[in-house]
Amino acid sequence: xxxxxxxxxxxxxxxxxxxxxxxxxxxxxxxxxxxxxxxxxxxxxxxxxxxxxxxxxxxxxxxxxxxxxxxxxxxxxxxxxxxxxxxxxxxxxxxxxxxxxxxxxxxxxxxxxxxxxxxxxxxxxxxxxxxxxxxxxxxxxxxxxxxxxxxxxxxxxxxxxxxxxxxxxxxxxxxxxxxxxxxxxxxxxxxxxxxxxxxxxxxxxxxxxxxxxxxxxxxxxxxxxxxxxxxxxxxxxxxxxxxxxxxxxxxxxxxxxxxxxxxxxxxxxxxxxxxxxxxxxxxxxxxxxxxxxxxxxxxxxxxxxxxxxxxxxxxxxxxxxxxxxxxxxxxxxxxxxxxxxxxxxxxxxxxxxxxxxxxxxxx
Numbered sequence: 001x002x003x004x005x006x007x008x009x010x011x012x013x014x015x016x017x018x019x020x021x022x023x024x025x026x027x028x029x030x031x032x033x034x035x036x037x038x039x040x041x042x043x044x045x046x047x048x049x050x051x052x053x054x055x056x057x058x059x060x061x062x063x064x065x066x067x068x069x070x071x072x073x074x075x076x077x078x079x080x081x082x083x084x085x086x087x088x089x090x091x092x093x094x095x096x097x098x099x100x101x102x103x104x105x106x107x108x109x110x111x112x113x114x115x116x117x118x119x120x121x122x123x124x125x126x127x128x129x130x131x132x133x134x135x136x137x138x139x140x141x142x143x144x145x146x147x148x149x150x151x152x153x154x155x156x157x158x159x160x161x162x163x164x165x166x167x168x169x170x171x172x173x174x175x176x177x178x179x180x181x182x183x184x185x186x187x188x189x190x191x192x193x194x195x196x197x198x199x200x201x202x203x204x205x206x207x208x209x210x211x212x213x214x215x216x217x218x219x220x221x222x223x224x225x226x227x228x229x230x231x232x233x234x235x236x237x238x239x240x241x242x243x244x245x246x247x248x249x250x251x252x253x254x255x256x257x258x259x260x261x262x263x264x265x266x267x268x269x270x271x272x273x274x275x276x277x278x279x280x281x282x283x284x285x286x287x288x289x290x291x292x293x294x295x296x297x298x299x300x301x302x303x304x305x306x307x308x309x310x311x312x313x314x315x316x317x318x319x320x321x322x323x324x325x326x327x328x329x330x331x332x333x334x335x336x337x338x339x340x341x342x343x344x345x346x347x348x349x350x351x352x353x354x355x356x357x358x359x360x361x362x363x
Contacts, residue, residue: 054079055302059342062315065350066357070186075317077179084291087174091161093191095281098199101150151203159191164361181356194277208273278308318343
């Protein structure tokens with residue numbers, strides 16, 4: 001298109017400006033069209049959304065206990081050879097908030113009606129003490145002045161989840177060349193851990209001993225009766241379940257000491273409390289992975305989420321990274337078997353350490 005005019009005998013078109021301007025506009029629009037077309041095609045091929053699909057996450061997340069502490073873990077990896085630059089991960093817990101609205105003050109409607117009636121009787125000389133007394137009498141007589149037992153629900157609130165690996169203190173950066181296991185500790189500050197007293201959607205109160213009992217040193221509580229440790233869970237309906245399971249546990253583990261049975265009892269209560277809490281709050285764990293593609297310099301973001309029923313307890317991830325066999329091709333290379341990327345294996349109820357959580361991470 002830009003070669004129009006070549007081969008003619010008169011390049012100036014007989015001193016006529018109309019063909020010259022026409023050819024100039026045609027060349028200008030041709031160059032502009034080529035630039036726009038190439039830019040759109042390149043942008044289409046290098047979109048970050050398509051690149052983000054090459055980041056894979058495990059089908060299930062797991063929760064296991066290491067060193068007496070609970071840890072939430074999931075695995076992620078990269079399918080292509082060119083990895084992300086400055087890749088980092090953020091994890092959020094999206095769930096409902098339920099708070100009890102009961103208190104020692106009457107409702108605003110009853111307080112306004114009581115105050116108006118008091119000032120109507122004596123608008124000038126009514127004292128604060130008489131006003132408070134009249135308010136208390138009117139509230140008690142009405143029987144509905146105090147809103148005890150009311151639970152207020154705020155839906156779908158996001159909470160940050162601190163990470164043990166990769167450490168938040170180091171910016172949560174990842175090396176995407178190899179599959180990585182992301183670790184979050186479920187402690188008092190975790191949005192996955194319920195408080196010792198919490199309320200469900202039916203305003204039912206759940207009480208338990210909390211995540212601090214029993215401590216790591218069991219000998220200190222060796223003389224405490226086991227029934228006392230489970231008495232605080234009577235309102236949750238878990239005590240009867242655990243009592244019914246206790247004979248079978250003692251029969252299968254006859255050599256367990258009192259402190260070991262108490263710890264096992266606490267672990268079961270804690271698991272049931274967390275599961276019922278996440279179910280009631282309709283919890284969902286949201287993962288965001290961001291980085292820069294080294295080929296296109298585009299910012300890439302990959303998203304994934306786990307619902308509360310996508311979490312497997314007392315399990316771990318099967319090894320998917322190995323070294324090539326000696327004497328075989330690629331013997332000096334690291335081999336990633338993505339066929340085992342989503343596989344899970346059973347984990348003990350508690351252990352001193354594992355390949356994903358070292359003793360240095362346990363505080």
